[in-house]
Amino acid sequence: MAEPPLRECRRGGKQPAPQWLDMDAAVKHCSEGAGIWEWRARPGAEPDVVMACCGDVPTMETLAAVDILRRRLPKLKVRVVNMSI
Numbered sequence: 001m002a003e004p005p006l007r008e009c010r011r012g013g014k015q016p017a018p019q020w021l022d023m024d025a026a027v028k029h030c031s032e033g034a035g036i037w038e039w040r041a042r043p044g045a046e047p048d049v050v051m052a053c054c055g056d057v058p059t060m061e062t063l064a065a066v067d068i069l070r071r072r073l074p075k076l077k078v079r080v081v082n083m084s085i
Contacts, residue, residue: 017056020082030084040066040080047079054083 021029029035040063053062059082066078
């Protein structure tokens with residue numbers, strides 16, 4: 001009898017957490033292993049800065065840093081790349 005494919009099982013934490021991607025986008029992102037979060041990028045712009053993150057807390061900190069950069073340096077082109085584990 002063949003073994004069933006292994007699947008990673010993640011359980012939610014004790015505290016509420018944001019869901020950045022809908023299910024289809026999350027499946028695609030996890031399948032690819034990494035991706036540019038276009039919804040956090042300036043359309044059609046080559047970035048001046050690339051912020052990369054992996055994991056729940058580093059992702060929240062990276063997105064907060066991007067918000068600060070955008071408020072203080074509105075002309076700065078920032079790209080967010082997130083890696084799934």
